Amino acid sequence: MNKTKSFPENFLWGGAIAANQYEGGYKEGGRGLGPVDFLPNKDEDRVHVMYNPHLAMSQTFDYYPSHKAIDGYHYFKEDIALFAEMGFKCLRLSISWPRIFPQGDEKEPNEAGLKFYDDLFDECLKYDIEPVVTLNHFDTPIYLYEKYDGWTNRSVIDFFTNYATVVFNRYKGKVKYWLTFNEINILQVLPFLGGSFDQNKFENPTQAKYQAAHHQLVASALATKIGREVDSNNMIGCMLAAGESYPNTCNPDDIWEAKMMDREGFFFIDVQVRGHYPSYSKRFFEEHNLTIHQEPEDADILKNTVDFIGFSYYSTKVVSGDEKVLSSAEKTDGNIFSSLENPYLPKSQWGWIIDPKGLRITMNTLYDRYQIPLFVVENGLGAVDKIEDNGDIIDDYRIDYLREHILAMDEAIKDGVDVLGYTTWGCIDIISAGTGQMSKRYGFIYVDVDDWGKGTFKRSKKKSFTWYKELIASNGDIM
Numbered sequence: 001m002n003k004t005k006s007f008p009e010n011f012l013w014g015g016a017i018a019a020n021q022y023e024g025g026y027k028e029g030g031r032g033l034g035p036v037d038f039l040p041n042k043d044e045d046r047v048h049v050m051y052n053p054h055l056a057m058s059q060t061f062d063y064y065p066s067h068k069a070i071d072g073y074h075y076f077k078e079d080i081a082l083f084a085e086m087g088f089k090c091l092r093l094s095i096s097w098p099r100i101f102p103q104g105d106e107k108e109p110n111e112a113g114l115k116f117y118d119d120l121f122d123e124c125l126k127y128d129i130e131p132v133v134t135l136n137h138f139d140t141p142i143y144l145y146e147k148y149d150g151w152t153n154r155s156v157i158d159f160f161t162n163y164a165t166v167v168f169n170r171y172k173g174k175v176k177y178w179l180t181f182n183e184i185n186i187l188q189v190l191p192f193l194g195g196s197f198d199q200n201k202f203e204n205p206t207q208a209k210y211q212a213a214h215h216q217l218v219a220s221a222l223a224t225k226i227g228r229e230v231d232s233n234n235m236i237g238c239m240l241a242a243g244e245s246y247p248n249t250c251n252p253d254d255i256w257e258a259k260m261m262d263r264e265g266f267f268f269i270d271v272q273v274r275g276h277y278p279s280y281s282k283r284f285f286e287e288h289n290l291t292i293h294q295e296p297e298d299a300d301i302l303k304n305t306v307d308f309i310g311f312s313y314y315s316t317k318v319v320s321g322d323e324k325v326l327s328s329a330e331k332t333d334g335n336i337f338s339s340l341e342n343p344y345l346p347k348s349q350w351g352w353i354i355d356p357k358g359l360r361i362t363m364n365t366l367y368d369r370y371q372i373p374l375f376v377v378e379n380g381l382g383a384v385d386k387i388e389d390n391g392d393i394i395d396d397y398r399i400d401y402l403r404e405h406i407l408a409m410d411e412a413i414k415d416g417v418d419v420l421g422y423t424t425w426g427c428i429d430i431i432s433a434g435t436g437q438m439s440k441r442y443g444f445i446y447v448d449v450d451d452w453g454k455g456t457f458k459r460s461k462k463k464s465f466t467w468y469k470e471l472i473a474s475n476g477d478i479m
């Protein structure tokens with residue numbers, strides 16, 4: 001049969017999870033706590049606490065989804081065997097920083113935490129599954145929030161680089177692919193999750209966010225440097241919550257607004273890929289009255305640029321530069337950013353715009369701009385799954401979503417974009433970051449847990465399990 005798709009032989013097909021949404025075991029093995037351990041599961045409460053983190057410490061809620069999550073802490077061998085059965089080439093996961101340094105500022109790591117990830121990576125390697133490891137996925141220890149105001153404080157850079165040094169050395173030879181900060185641009189929208197601080201405490205929250213961003217950019221560059229020194233085979237990437245912004249009309253105001261919206265994310269990647277602040281940042285800082293404190297050595301540190309760009313893609317967004325439209329038009333949800341409605345496209349049950357071609361557009365934009373390899377490290381459809389009387393889960397909607405996006409990625413590769421791999425988000429059902437609920441499911445594998453943590457935790461295969469297995473076996477040629 002003639003191969004019609006363009007995926008290279010060594011393409012890294014797989015799935016993605018994150019410690020804070022998968023592991024549970026929140027106090028096991030000496031683990032400290034992270035921001036998510038204070039977030040409840042009900043949509044409105046959760047979002048309210050994310051924006052007002054002081055409530056997290058002063059109020060008690062009925063149920064904290066991260067505490068048990070899907071109990072990956074105990075189930076990981078069973079889960080990795082299922083990923084292996086699907087033929088995964090890689091598994092993206094994160095290390096929980098508070099598992100390794102429970103407070104965050106200690107000098108010596110927690111051996112039980114290190115051992116847990118040794119076992120986890122060994123289990124992956126047993127099946128030739130390459131771990132792709134995020135150093136910080138919404139997991140800055142809560143002690144650093146309380147004592148230091150998280151990433152607004154420069155000392156956190158040292159704590160992070162100490163943590164990074166420990167894990168680079170410990171997992172040398174086991175882990176080659178690393179990502180520094182998950183969706184680094186989330187800092188601008190949800191600083192508690194992304195940066196472990198309460199923006200309400202600051203007279204100028206934007207100043208606090210950009211100062212924290214500077215610290216993360218320096219920390220990311222230092223981690224990249226250390227990672228390379230420890231093992232020159234390491235491939236170290238950044239990670240962006242991506243998704244092109246479309247102008248609402250061809251009015252130049254809308255076009256400019258769309259450009260500015262995308263720049264908010266590119267700002268981070270510009271630094272991480274080019275090794276210095278972009279030229280437009282000067283005017284932006286001046287106009288917003290921001291003074292970013294930098295040490296003299298920072299400019300040199302930032303020159304340690306990444307090897308590849310990891311990004312999440314769920315949807316595109318529609319933006320307008322017209323105040324009247326913004327105040328009156330219907331809006332819809334999206335990953336991190338909301339959007340105006342797009343009349344040309346369908347939406348998920350959570351209102352996220354479904355736009356496969358947008359993935360091709362986003363990939364072309366990123367590659368045109370940066371010319372280094374991309375890695376699609378999150379993509380998928382959150383949906384409510386129905387269990388048939390005979391136990392089957394016929395998730396054709398998920399298969400359709402993924403097929404269309406993989407076809408769009410294939411087009412992007414044919415357009416000339418260099419792509420290392422593709423990991424679907426939540427390859428096994430996990431806690432949703434936005435809602436804290438289990439009913440928003442992304443997986444090929446169903447987990448019997450409800451929104452209140454009740455269930456058997458039994459794993460079962462959905463229809464999409466076999467579909468993805470066949471897709472990987474054909475290297476993306478059969479969908």
Ligand code: BGP
Binds near residue numbers: 336431
């Ligand atoms: C991204 C995060 C993930 C993940 C995903 C889906 O922002 O990196 O952690 O959860 O979005 O979002 P949700 O779980 O809210 O559907």
